[in-house]
Amino acid sequence: MSVTAVPGFDAAGVACGIKASGAPDLALVASADRQPVDALAVFTTNKATAAPVQVSRAHLASTGGRAVAVVLNSGNANAATGAPGRGDAERMCALVAGELGCRPEEVLVCSTGLIGIPLPMAPIESGVAPLVAALAADGGQSAATAIMTTDTRRKEVVVRGAGFTVGGMAKGAAMLAPNMATMLAVLTTDAVVHPDDLRLAVEGSFHRLTVDGCTSTNDTVIVLSTGMVAAAGIDVALAQACRELAEAMAEDAEGATKVVTVTVTGAASDGEAAIAARKIAESELCKCSWYGQDPYWGRVVSELGSAGVAFDADTVSVTYGTITVARDGVACDHDAAALKDVMAARRLHLTADLGIGDGHGLVITNDLTHAYIDENMGTS
């Protein structure tokens, strides 16, 4: 159901021919009455901003945050494509607007796939009419399928609140990092959403996720809201929806054999805890250890010592699950058999306590595996 779980939205996904494989590659989410609804978005911080990000940002500025539809393609990122790329992104919006009977500025656009290759427009020129024709009140699943790249499964969410619903779909399987990722997410709701609700929801979900430390050129989270319900609790529901989508991404990260939650406590501040957690989460050596189910905590301490945060080698402790393996900076006795089970599980919780202050922070990541390399050593 995803985005069409919410009354007032239609969606569709088709294969238009961008992907050589013939898999679905063009998706649309639109208001059911083709009238503008409230639209909020958070975009990548990467300065090499993809054309669709530039165009969507301009459209939102132009309409004051209103949109009729979001069109998304997979198979090509339309990034590092210069002025022609911006023209192509605008053309995508114009094509959709023409079919829907709205203004081009009322259409937002997202792309995901390889960078630096001109977007093939012929399949899009011919694909938009069938896409719009396919719009349906139960089209959420088709749309969620059409935005997948190396994702192995759809990422959908529905959260029901008191009198309102939040639906969402997302894609993302690598290049997930601080400030989002090669990730796209479109959420719909019938509740009134404030910008702070979205900002906090993203902060507590996608921004806590790092697979490989790479921040993509295309990251976009969009919320469309009919605003039919002025509901208390939309902040919580939106946060939950974003968290579920982020966790689905972590579960499906390229080549990963496990999801690792890194929590840092006892830091000088929450900010420093987050920096330290991210340093561990992005350490190639730590990630290899987790893949090997090796509880080698020396690498964790070494990363903490070089994270650029307040650190005292004599007060640090490291815990896997509930089993503390190092206390006050040195190895401590522990149940080795139980630890073996903890390291072997599909979900690993690592906690590092710096023993300095009250700051705490959390980052979700994965292990680094042979399959990740297989996935990323070639693009052709």
Added chain:
Amino acid sequence: MSVTAVPGFDAAGVACGIKASGAPDLALVASADRQPVDALAVFTTNKATAAPVQVSRAHLASTGGRAVAVVLNSGNANAATGAPGRGDAERMCALVAGELGCRPEEVLVCSTGLIGIPLPMAPIESGVAPLVAALAADGGQSAATAIMTTDTRRKEVVVRGAGFTVGGMAKGAAMLAPNMATMLAVLTTDAVVHPDDLRLAVEGSFHRLTVDGCTSTNDTVIVLSTGMVAAAGIDVALAQACRELAEAMAEDAEGATKVVTVTVTGAASDGEAAIAARKIAESELCKCSWYGQDPYWGRVVSELGSAGVAFDADTVSVTYGTITVARDGVACDHDAAALKDVMAARRLHLTADLGIGDGHGLVITNDLTHAYIDENMGTS
């Protein structure tokens, strides 16, 4: 020859039993007359400083930069070992001093290996006497062998200047990163060395090397100088020696199939160029591409855009070897057959021009391979 290529220095390496494999694991470099010589050192910036780093730093402070010998062990880092670890490092110095007839403060100590495991002192207690007995004017090769960990070959250098010599040995195969690495280097010379000579030599060599972005707890570069010659050109010779040792490390990095030199030009400043070059060099996605010989420059641009430096998507260019694949931010025509050869070579030179200013910087790194993961997924 390495450290013993310089008149006035003896060296030795033995197997004392720290390594279960029985491979050499204890090394010593000493002045030939067992009298103090000038000693300079640069240590890791990791705050989880290993015990031998703490002890060597204190000894240099105590003697005002004089030393008779450097003792080094492989097979155990004596890091995250608390006060007992510091006691063990002091004991290593005292044992050597007892045999050499000097003060313990006149001995420096280095360790490399796993973190968090108490240093086994029994083999060292019994190993120091044979080690000192083995000191010889041609012992450089034995010493260079005894400091190897996952290194597949010795790293030695001799640079001859006008009337003086610089000799050196090093180890380092992973965890090589900004501000050195799990790397140890001991250099000897008969020329007078100023602290700035060492600082600049390290800046231009070990600090430009990054394998996996991990900064070790034990990194140490020590220069011992008899000071017999007040030679012009020691700065150049020392820089060359450090650069050759750093390149030998890059050549022998864990699992690497190629050495990649990343140069960033046209940055707003040299500092920003260095930051940008390091961002590319430490990108898991870029490193996987190089392993796969894939000239996918989109990842390079994406890293530049998220490096936190001044960036303009419309002025960036990317060049492999001499073949430019992207100009003004978009793909450009190039000789694909020639590019294939460039990507397949053992040495890859990548240049990214930001087209903004005059800043330039260079970082040396490797590709990310299945073998790196094999090497690091387990420690036992």
